[in-house]
Amino acid sequence: MRSRAFLASVLSHLVLLIGAVLMLAPFVWMLLTSIRPAEEVFGAVFDPIPSRFAGFENYAQALFASNVPRAMLNGAVVCLGILAVQLATALPAAYALARLRFPGRGVLFGLVLFGLTVPIQVPALPLYLALAKAGLLDTFFALMFPFFLTVFGLFLFRQFFRTYPEEILQAARLDGMGEFEIVWRLAVPAALPAIGAFSVFSIVAHWNDLYWPLIVVTSRERATPPLGILAFRDAETGGNYGALMAGAALITAPLVLAFLVARRGFVRGLTMTGLK
Amino acid sequence: MLTRKEFLLGTAAAAGALAAPAVRAQATVTLDVLHAYPSFARFFTPVAEEFMKANPGIRISFRQILPNYDELHQALLRGALTNQLPDVAFSGFNRLPELARTLSARNQILALDMLIAAEGANWAAENFSPRMLALGKVDGRQYGMPFNASSPIAYYNPELVARAGGNPDQFPDSWEGVIALAAAIKRAVPQAMGLSYYINSFDSDWLWQALVQQGGGRMLSADGKSVAFAGEAGLAAVRLARRFVTECGMELIGADQNRQQFATGGIGIIFDSPARLAVISNLVGGRFPLRTAPFPITDKTNGGVPTGGNAAVIMATDPAKLRAAWEYVKFSAGPLAQKIAVEMTGYLPVNLKALAPEFLGRFYEQNPNARSAALQMDRSLPWEDYGANGPRIHRVQQELLTAIMRGDLAPEAGLARMVRETEALMRAV
Amino acid sequence: MAVSSVPFASPAPQLAARERRLALAGAAFAAPAALLLVAILLAPLIVLVLLSVTDYRLGAVAVRFVGLANYAEMFSDPVFRRAIRNTFLYVAFVLPAGVFGGLALAALVHARKRTRSLYEVIYFLPVTSTLVAMATVWQFLLHPSLGPVTPLLAALGFGRLDLLNDPDLALATLALIGLWQLLGFNMVLFLAGLSAVPRDLYEAAALDGAAGAVDRFLRVTWPMLGPTTMFVTITTTISAFKVFDTVVVLTRGGPLGATDTLLYVLYLEGFHYFRTGYAAAMTVVLLAFLCLLSLLQARLIERRVHYA
Incomplete structure (x- = not known):
């Protein structure tokens, strides 16, 4: 034995x-x-x-003679911009879906479930046409806009808020707390681990996304990390693959480091949400 | 048939010497200029600065740079409808015919023939090779003035050539010669490819057109409406493609992979854009003394190489702007602007005078590998355009070429299919 | 809001007012997300369906109604058909390998004590990495003459394989790279699921006579992992369906169209050939596939799982 x-x-x-x-x-x-x-x-x-x-020379080339740092900065702006709007809109809506009765709730949740199966590539074409018409291609807004909506976040947070104890909500209401206060001062803090896990999903997805930036971005000034690597690969390395790999390492590093730091919280967050 | 605008301008420019100082004396004229590829700003900007230094009365203002020639083309067609055309645009050679035909029908583009004539009888011949100038011609009229031009060249490894018993100082100038040399390299160094001609993975049909055109063939009939590579030249080209594999040991790998393998001494000869000289030189490092040669051309009279790049077209309507635009276009095609652009890109100069020592002469002395491109000036042929379905046609052709090279399809049958499918896609627009 | 504004008498007017206030708050909270849903999902879908019955080309001046011609063309288009076949082959490999591989890894890692976090980090590394950057590395590793993989496989007796340029192997190679990136993600999800299985269930199962590890797994772990499995299956399906980055960077659909996938062909048609109407029709079909697959899976799994 x-x-x-x-x-x-x-x-x-x-x-x-x-x-x-x-x-x-x-x-x-x-x-x-x-x-x-x-x-x-x-x-x-x-x-x-x-x-x-x-x-030294390879990393110096990637850092000082290429668009990689710019692309990383853009990546950070885009990821954080997306995440901020996602949280600001999805958290209250998820709370409403989970705990409040309002007209259209069923329809909305149905649409959320449907939305879970629709990847960005589906609305990409009309969104591209609309952004082109509005003269907004090649802007940060164009990079972020389609991802402001997160049906995944809505679903995840709704599942979480459903497990939030009803007694606490009732008590808070009796204390005269408005629903707005309840969301941001009670429910959201309790959801922090779930928010953390969601943030990891969101940032990983948008830092690495290729499809949408490839379509809407044309200038170096708006390149995101994957576009930075593609441009570096084609033209800017002058055949120095050592520098290219240095650039690849730089672009991969932030997420890997962030995961190393936040790993425990991430796994706990996953366990706490409906994803178990 | 002359349009009113051309007549006005022609008479104005005929008094050429008068016109230029007049511009200088007047208040500043601002030219609205559009070009493609954001990375091209690195030479468009210094050229414009030099121009403004020489012409203080004219200011160049660049519009938002467009990502590529296709989008520039679309933007111009849309601009024509809404009257928002720039004064000068740098149109891709391959889109120029459609652009010129559409815009000239609407009287929105200027034919440059009279302006060129007004510069003096010898001006054109002194500055341009006829084939180069012809790249800007559509239906017999000069609508575009070439600015950037690029045609494929050969890169070779002189050590492998020497080991195969070839003479590294005398690169073959016909394709039978190339195949014989590459086959000898393969025999001498069996683990290497004798040559690689990667039409199977190149990101456009440039190399394929080159193989047809060097043999005297053309992709399209003169009016651009039907396929012209069904004949001898096309057949010779697909047979060559297959022989690269069977006789020269070529393997069908990716374009990047080819460049990498060439750089390590694993391929004798490759064919690529002269703009990649810096990249390929760096990849090679000190492994072997890289050499380049002009693209071999079997048919010395009718053969040539497809030339990518762009030509300046004038769309300004205001007479003062027209004159200023012509000065700018002339300057761009002139020796100083060409020196700036060529040294940065590796393209071939469009202007004969640019070869003088004070312009590119010294540069070529110090960088003999860069000269191969310049030697192709008078072998320039248009990079032919199939129209709106061009990218799809390229993809279909590339696949059939791959099948032919692999031996899945006989060259004759493959060519017939290529012709059939190309024609179908040209009709399908 | 005054109580008296309640339109009809209610036994507890205060309660009704509260209900209304809560409903109002709910609607207000949901409004921004609902607006985004309309702007980013619903409206584009409607436009998409409308585009799909036209011959619109990006930048074109005139548009014609063509009925179902785009759809008809699609099903006789050899490129689209092979894209479907390739995508399904890709999913057919990545889905089971990703789900069961992730589960197996999770089970193995879960049983480790001291080395568990180390393995967690290592296997999760590819998930966080930028696939475009890593694809460049893979291209390198798989170079038939310059990379280490071909000689390694030759030494193992596979002969001289060119994994990216051989039409028979290219799709499988992309699938393996896809799996490489995906496994760690599924593993972590299963780990989260495993840690939520109550200890006492195993004791109860032991009392019931479940002896070996396999028996324990089948009787306790697997059923308890139902919701996780469902989630992992659906996310894996969708991400396998969306294979794109590696195609763009490594093969561009070649050689001989062996790696043409739905999204890549869609990208070519919509944003490279600018055949907007045709691409729209293709997108509608893609969406239909995704919905159908999700429904099917939800049905299949729900039959065995009671969602908590």
Whole structure:
């Protein structure tokens, strides 16, 4: 019995380790390449350690001679802008859907459920035409607007608010608290872990999104991180793939670091929401 | 047939010497200018600055730069309807015929022939090769003045050429020669490709048109309405494509992958845009002394290479603006502007005088690899345009070419299908 | 709002007033989101359906009503048909591999004590990474002569494979990269589900005679994970359906159209060929597929799951 448990544990470690190597390999390759001198990038399969540390020049090129920093800044603006509007509109609406009776509630929730199956690519064409007509292409607004609506957030927060104890709400109402106060001072603070988990979803999705920025953005000044990488790849590296990989590492880093910091909270938040 | 506008302008410009000082004396004229590709600002801006230095009475103001030639074309067609055309626009060569035909019917674009004539009998011949100037011609009239021009060149690895017994200083100038050399490279260095001609993964049909045009063929009939590559030249081109694989050891991989592999010494010869010289040089690093050569042309009389790029067209209506626009367009096609643009991009100069030592001469002495593009000036042919379904047609053709190169389709059958599907898509607009 | 404004007498006028106040608050809270829903979802959908029966091309001056011609063309369009086939093949691989792989990983990681957080981080790394950036790395790794993967596979006896440029392999390669990015996400969702399974259920099952790990899993864990499985299945389906980034960066639909997927073809038609009307029709069909799939899955899973 003991030996069987031991064997199982060894086996599971083995599987997890092999998987981990496969998961990590591209990252290791990316980091190794990012410190390699340009002339050594290709044809170095069998001597993975660079002959000369070229990390400084590669990262310097990515940071100072490319559009990558600008793209990252744009990414931050877009992600935070989207998240702010998403939370400001979805939280009260989700609370209303969960706890208040109002005309049209059923229809609205039905639409939310329907919306869950509609990816951005579906309304993209008409939205693009409308933005073009309004002369708003290639603006931050165009980048953010379609994502102000988050049916996923509405659904998630509604599920959460449904579990919020009714007695507390009643007590608060008896104390003379208005619904507005109840949402922002009672319900939302209780939902913080769910909000955290949702924020991770939202930021990861919009930092990395390619489809929509590819359509509405044309200038370097509005490039988002994926567009920054594409432009860097095509024209700006001048064939230096070391610098390209440095740029890729820089663009990947913020989310990875953020996840490392917020991991526990994220998993707890997931558990607390309807996603369990 | 002359329009009223052209007549007015022609007489004004005929007194050419009079017109220019008049502009200078007047209050500032501002030209509204539109070009495509945001990254082109890096040479459009310094050219405009030089121009304004030389012409203090004219100010150049750029409109919001459009992402590519297609969107610029659409914007101009829309602008024509709403009377919001810029004074000068730099139209992609391949969109110029449709633009000129649409706008000239509405009397919204200026034919430059009289202005050119007014510059003096020898002006055109001294500055431009006839083939280059022809890129701006539509239905026999000069609507565009070439500004940027680019046609594919050969990049090769002289060490592999030498190992195959070839002479690195004498790159073949016909495709039989290229195939023989590449096959020899493949035999001498079996793990390398002799050459790679990546029409299977290139992001436009440029390289495919080059293969047809160098053999004296054309993609389209003169009126642009029917397919013209069904004949000998087209067949020769698809046969070549298949032979790259069977005789020269070409493998069908991605365009980027080709450049990478070439840089490590894994391919003898590749064909690409001269604008990629800097990228490919950096990829190669110090591995081997990279060389370039003009694109081989089998048919020396009718053959040529498709030329991408743009030409300036004048749409201004106000006479003062017209004169200022012509000065600007002339300057853009002149040696100083060409020096600025070519040194930054690697394109070929459109102006013969730009080759003089004080302009690009010294640059070419120091960068002999950049010269190959300039040697193609008088081999320039239009990059032919199939119309609104062009991008779709390219995709279909690329797939059939891939199938031919892989051997899934015989060259003859593949070409026939390519002709059939291209014609169907041209009709489907 | 005055109580007297209540239109008809009620046994408890104060209560009714409160109801009304709450309803008003609810409507006010829901209004911004509802407006966005109309502007970003409903109105575009209506426009989309209208566009889909025209021959509109972006920038065109004239528009013609063409009835169902776009839809008819679509089903005889070989590119669209292979895009559907490729997308379904892609989903057919990524969906089960993603769901069961994520579940298996979660079960293995859940059982680890000291190394659990390490594995969590490692497997989640691809989820947070920018796929466009990582696709560039993959292109590198998969280069047939310069990358390490081809020689590695050759050493393992697979022969000399070109994973991105061989039409028979390209789609599978993209699917594996898709799986690489997705697994960690599903694993974390299942981990959250697993940690919510009450301990005492396992004890009860043990009393009932559930012996081995497999038995425990089948009798307790799996049924308790129902809602998670449903969520994971639906999100995996949708994200597999949406495969796009890797196609753009790595294959552009080639070689020989082997990696043409629905979204990529849609992108080409709508924003590259500017055939707006046709692209709109394609989008309507895409939406129909997505709705159908979601409904189907919801039905299938709900039969076994009681949603908490």
